[in-house]
Amino acid sequence: MSTKTKTETILVVMNVIAWITFIGLMIEAGAILVTYGIGLANPEMVPKLYKGMDWVNLRQYDVWYYSGIISLKAAILILEAYTAYMVIKVLSTIKMTNPFTMQVAKKLENIAYTLVLVWVAILIYNGQLKWLAKDVADLDGKMLSTELIIYAGLVFVISQIFKKGVEIQTENELTV
Known part of the structure; x- marks a missing residue:
């Protein structure tokens, strides 16, 4: 079996794997939004819904804060799904005969920016939860965000390597 x-x-x-991730994240975001809708219509159902997300106390404390937290969580999942979709686009764009293209480099750079956006959204979500936990009992659901900034930096560096690869490739084509 050759390297290629x-x-x-x-x-x-x-x-x-990227497709599976994309579909899974979209299903999770949809489940959270459906749970939110059912919870607004029938508050007694909230503890029995999605993955045991028992935010009854938050809903009873304030519907607007409850809506804000659910919206942030759904937005984070949708942004993560969008990142997976962009990875799918990159993987379908890369051709082994000519891997260094400006199109791939730009897509990688956009993935890095989206990862930074996800990281910021998670920081806001965690901050909001921490702030609300002072007044609302049994409020959990903190998301980890530390690895995202590292991934964003790594993807950004790779995008810059791809851009340099495009420059070198163009230079070589002009020289020949």
Whole structure:
């Protein structure tokens, strides 16, 4: 099995994993929004809904804060799903005959910016939860955000490497 075939196989597997991630995140975001809608219509159902997200105390404390937290959580999941979708686009764009294209570099850069946006949204979400926990009992659901800024930096560096690869590739084509 040649190196090229192994690389192409890895890209196909990564594409499948990205699709699974995208679909899973969209289902989770949809489930949270449906749970939110049912919870507004029938508050008694809130503790029995999505993954045991028992935010009855928050809903009883203030519907607007409850709506804000649910909206932030759904927005984070949708942004993560969008990131997975952008990864799918990158993986379907990369061609092993000419991997360094400005299109791929730009998509990678956009992924990095989206990851930073997700990180900021998670920081806001966690801050809001911490602030609300002072007044609302049994409020949990903190999301981890530390790894996202590292991933964003890594993807940004890779996008810059791709841009440099495009420059070198263009230079070589002009020289020949």
